[in-house]
Amino acid sequence: MTDESTVDQMTVSLIRDQIKVAHEWFEGAMTGVTQAHAAWQPAGTTHPIGSLYAHATVTEDVMINALIQGGAPLFATSRSSKTGISDLQVEAKLEWARSVQVGLGQACQFTHAVYANTDAYLANLGDDQLGRIVDLSQQEMSQWPLGAFLITFVLGHIHDMMGEISVLTGLQGLQGYRSWHTSKLMSPPTQRYTND
DSSP: OHHHHHHEEEEEEHHHHHHHHHHHHHHHHTTTOHHHHOOOOTTTTOOHHHHHHHHHHHHHHHIIIITTSOOGGGGTTTTTTSSSSSOOSSSOOOOHHHHBOHHHHHHHHHHHHHHHHHHHHHHHOOOOOGTTTTEEEGGTTOEEEEEIIIIIIIIIIHHHHHHHHHHHHHHHSOOOOOHHHHSSSSOOOOOHHHHH
């Protein structure tokens, strides 16, 4: 866990930029993925792309709206029945991953709504709130300062899921992970987000 002195050095704008870039790269890892690619059942205990995409989106929705803000996730409010995901789960067990149906078109719209929601939350968050404690005791975890939670759980989870999806796209003949030097997604934050 990050100590308080590290939290004091973080700023919301840095966290916001990192999460925006992670969302861009995550979507880049999905480039060329069709419904067939998303539903492909890999060997062993690996989860299909569609379930990883669904898990990443649902988990971010829950982390930002329920765990951090104490409200309801988008999938239970404004995006109810508009997720493209047949069974909404945060805990991605193998049985769920093998059976969940993910319609990429609607799931992508839901994912982009979650991204926009996360960005709107971060846009209104003050640096002085990064030390606020997020209590994860109900998830059988400890308490985390908000800044450390955003970096470790929200940002880290996006990167984790991007890596898993990249392996599975590569196994199916797609490019998979796009490195920063070949990506057209990367540009300085001031050039990327002119409407901030």
